[in-house]
Amino acid sequence: MTERPSAGPGSPVAGPASEQVIEFRGVGLTYPGPPPVAALRPCDLTVARGDFVAVVGPSGSGKSTFLNIAGLLDAPTAGTYLLDGIDTGALRDAHRTALRGRRIGFVFQSFHLLPQRSALENVTIALVYNGVPRRERAARAREALEQVGLGHRVDALPTRMSGGERQRVAIARALVTRPSLLLCDEPTGNLDTANADSVLALLESLHADGMTVLVITHDPLVAARAARTVTIRDGVLSTTRPTAYEVTV
Known part of the structure; x- marks a missing residue:
């Protein structure tokens, strides 16, 4: 398997991080028609380093479009x-792909773990295409699993783990690349109440340690755990909780 080289000092994806992890300046996305569909209407949004933001809205509101833009999966x-x-x-x-791999950690509702690979192997996979030397990968993966409280389960298969444990492995896989942003899409959607609470407590702990966390959710109880909330409805972004951060439409 060919390894992707890491970005060097002259690469557009290298260099010091800004104090603003996400900055939208009039960002919107319209799908061509006929008729054209404004999936996300032009908006401004700033997410500072270390923030914990929930993006909420009903089905079809534009949350997935927001996620795809923020995650560099779609271009506005x-x-x-x-x-x-x-x-x-x-x-x-190619540089957008490299930037996404280096700066964004994704956590999805479905865990997307390889069932016949151990927790350690599932986390290590994230480093294969991220320019991390082979000799460093296992140690980095163990460190990430320790970070989510699964240092004792490194050899366990996903089929022998609870839903909460599998989501923790998925979070460790997102963290192992040491991203600037943890982007979570309905991270508790497949969990029972106890496991959901445990995963949310983990996200709160990561935020307390300085991680920038952005959660896409339809669940107001999940959104309530965030430091601030933004709503999308009919493609329009707006604040739902007064804060010092500015979101304009």
């Missing part, structure tokens, strides 16, 4: 998106 059709101070619209596809 309007405005400028800066991730860690880097203008993502100015990057070629």
